[in-house]
Amino acid sequence: MQTVTSIGEDALVRRLTSDLPQDESVIAGPGDDCAVVAGPANGRHLLMKTDSVVEHIHFLRETPARLVGRKAMARVVSDIAAMGGQPRHALITLIVRRATEVRFVDELYQGIREIADPIGINIVGGETSRGDTTVVSISLLGDVSSARWASRSGGKPGDALFVTGCLGGSIKGKHLTFEPRLTEAQWLVKKFPVHAMMDISDGLAKDLPRLAEASGLEFIIEESVIPCSSDCSTDQAWGDGEDYELLFAVSPKTAERLTREWKDQFPDLLLTQIGHLVPIGSGVIPTFQNHGWDHFKRGA
Amino acid sequence: MQTVTSIGEDALVRRLTSDLPQDESVIAGPGDDCAVVAGPANGRHLLMKTDSVVEHIHFLRETPARLVGRKAMARVVSDIAAMGGQPRHALITLIVRRATEVRFVDELYQGIREIADPIGINIVGGETSRGDTTVVSISLLGDVSSARWASRSGGKPGDALFVTGCLGGSIKGKHLTFEPRLTEAQWLVKKFPVHAMMDISDGLAKDLPRLAEASGLEFIIEESVIPCSSDCSTDQAWGDGEDYELLFAVSPKTAERLTREWKDQFPDLLLTQIGHLVPIGSGVIPTFQNHGWDHFKRGA
Numbered sequence: 001m002q003t004v005t006s007i008g009e010d011a012l013v014r015r016l017t018s019d020l021p022q023d024e025s026v027i028a029g030p031g032d033d034c035a036v037v038a039g040p041a042n043g044r045h046l047l048m049k050t051d052s053v054v055e056h057i058h059f060l061r062e063t064p065a066r067l068v069g070r071k072a073m074a075r076v077v078s079d080i081a082a083m084g085g086q087p088r089h090a091l092i093t094l095i096v097r098r099a100t101e102v103r104f105v106d107e108l109y110q111g112i113r114e115i116a117d118p119i120g121i122n123i124v125g126g127e128t129s130r131g132d133t134t135v136v137s138i139s140l141l142g143d144v145s146s147a148r149w150a151s152r153s154g155g156k157p158g159d160a161l162f163v164t165g166c167l168g169g170s171i172k173g174k175h176l177t178f179e180p181r182l183t184e185a186q187w188l189v190k191k192f193p194v195h196a197m198m199d200i201s202d203g204l205a206k207d208l209p210r211l212a213e214a215s216g217l218e219f220i221i222e223e224s225v226i227p228c229s230s231d232c233s234t235d236q237a238w239g240d241g242e243d244y245e246l247l248f249a250v251s252p253k254t255a256e257r258l259t260r261e262w263k264d265q266f267p268d269l270l271l272t273q274i275g276h277l278v279p280i281g282s283g284v285i286p287t288f289q290n291h292g293w294d295h296f297k298r299g300a
Numbered sequence: 301m302q303t304v305t306s307i308g309e310d311a312l313v314r315r316l317t318s319d320l321p322q323d324e325s326v327i328a329g330p331g332d333d334c335a336v337v338a339g340p341a342n343g344r345h346l347l348m349k350t351d352s353v354v355e356h357i358h359f360l361r362e363t364p365a366r367l368v369g370r371k372a373m374a375r376v377v378s379d380i381a382a383m384g385g386q387p388r389h390a391l392i393t394l395i396v397r398r399a400t401e402v403r404f405v406d407e408l409y410q411g412i413r414e415i416a417d418p419i420g421i422n423i424v425g426g427e428t429s430r431g432d433t434t435v436v437s438i439s440l441l442g443d444v445s446s447a448r449w450a451s452r453s454g455g456k457p458g459d460a461l462f463v464t465g466c467l468g469g470s471i472k473g474k475h476l477t478f479e480p481r482l483t484e485a486q487w488l489v490k491k492f493p494v495h496a497m498m499d500i501s502d503g504l505a506k507d508l509p510r511l512a513e514a515s516g517l518e519f520i521i522e523e524s525v526i527p528c529s530s531d532c533s534t535d536q537a538w539g540d541g542e543d544y545e546l547l548f549a550v551s552p553k554t555a556e557r558l559t560r561e562w563k564d565q566f567p568d569l570l571l572t573q574i575g576h577l578v579p580i581g582s583g584v585i586p587t588f589q590n591h592g593w594d595h596f597k598r599g600a
Contacts, residue, residue, distance in 0.1 A: 036346070036383070036449070037346045038346075045337065050350070051393075093351075129357060131357060131433050132356065
């Protein structure tokens with residue numbers, strides 16, 4: 001059995017980086033102290049995001065490595081998407097136990113590249129270290145039109161709130177196999193004035209209040225319309241984490257056209273108006289029991 | 301006792317990010333899905349680097365948190381320095397046990413900022429997660445003049461090889477308290493045609509062959525001139541890791557002027573010519589017993 005210990009660090013890094021596809025904007029990729037990438041064209045902002053998946057928390061020891069890698073990359077892509085941006089360059093940090101099989105690392109990278117390659121993301125560096133728990137941490141640099149990008153904080157009173165897809169129950173598998181809504185988010189910011197947007201990673205119960213608070217607002221939702229994954233209650237759809245669907249706010253005047261054009265553009269992906277943003281003091285706290293994911297509080 | 305579990309993730313993040321200094325180039329810092337930063341001016345390349353410190357490997361449970369944070373930030377700054385670049389924006393990933401005291405995290409950030417603040421590094425985001433081992437992973441975006449930057453691969457046959465400072469024995473404390481050679485590296489690339497440069501993180505024994513190999517060359521060193529830290533043998537100076545000094549190659553014609561101007565500019569920091577680069581087949585393998593740090597092989 002080949003282990004990361006038996007082949008050594010340099011061989012491991014060479015193995016992981018020797019055939020990475022990179023476009024002409026990468027001036028120096030893996031193998032130097034830093035990755036060097038050409039600056040974006042004028043009119044673009046850079047986007048930086050880092051996110052990690054940790055054994056026991058985001059995946060289990062028996063989770064196939066390919067799905068662990070896929071999830072790690074899909075999570076950061078989802079965040080770049082949530083700004084309306086384009087992912088460009090990634091740094092991959094792997095922390096693995098000494099006895100980790102090389103096959104595990106190979107399959108992990110296979111999963112990372114299942115997401116990265118079709119999007120054209122350059123893996124420009126990273127590092128490997130050993131540790132007592134397996135951790136995959138990915139930093140992603142992207143860019144976005146400086147004229148059209150979606151923060152969480154631009155919501156306006158009266159804005160219609162939409163979510164993509166179905167929510168809840170991702171623990172049954174979707175948390176590993178979800179598709180980041182990159183195409184959809186880019187289409188949205190290009191076609192419509194999106195006031196605020198984010199991806200739903202910790203559950204609507206956590207993330208909707210975050211979007212409202214960032215916009216200096218509260219919200220009213222219609223509890224019965226929340227789109228539920230099969231075999232999920234509305235309570236689960238509200239509180240379960242790791243949906244990685246989009247939550248966004250647009251003017252109510254935009255809502256109807258958006259709904260219509262969405263159906264033409266993405267006929268297979270549900271889009272649901274779940275409520276609207278309201279001024280501070282006018283919001284209604286939903287009656288659900290499920291309060292969303294907290295990285296420290298859950299499982300106490 | 302306040303723990304990260306008792307205050308919850310959002311409060312922890314607010315605590316860590318509420319008073320971070322940021323310059324006007326940060327368009328959106330912590331609190332959104334991504335950090336947004338203005339693109340660099342023309343004639344600059346972006347630099348991306350990520351690096352982590354892991355409990356039991358890079359620090360011990362009893363290591364003061366401030367020094368852990370300091371080390372985590374100083375390591376990535378050292379890598380940006382090694383290109384001749386300027387650090388700009390950082391993302392901080394903290395993986396901590398559920399029972400970790402908030403004070404630990406506060407002190408950790410204090411250490412991070414001891415390095416970051418004087419340099420003007422913006423901490424533009426990051427994330428916290430729980431895990432079974434404490435990990436601090438930092439991604440740093442920097443930039444560098446596209447006309448004058450130092451890779452590892454530009455060494456030429458006959459180039460003089462220099463190292464800064466003294467090497468070896470960093471485990472006694474320097475691995476936690478070292479000063480990244482940022483000022484020195486920026487001065488070097490500005491004043492001299494530096495053919496190749498890197499920071500010595502895994503020991504000269506590992507890193508010098510890397511620089512030579514990246515340049516398609518081998519090396520000859522004068523073993524007796526390797527600058528040793530006090531109480532260290534030359535063998536230790538050759539093989540011990542975590543010196544974070546600079547190793548660089550310049551034309552032999554440049555070497556004398558460089559040595560002279562260095563003494564005027566940095567009178568308190570030793571600069572030593574340890575040997576030179578030679579064509580493949582002409583190198584001499586040093587006689588040392590110590591073979592440098594490997595993240596997976598060491599301690600087998």
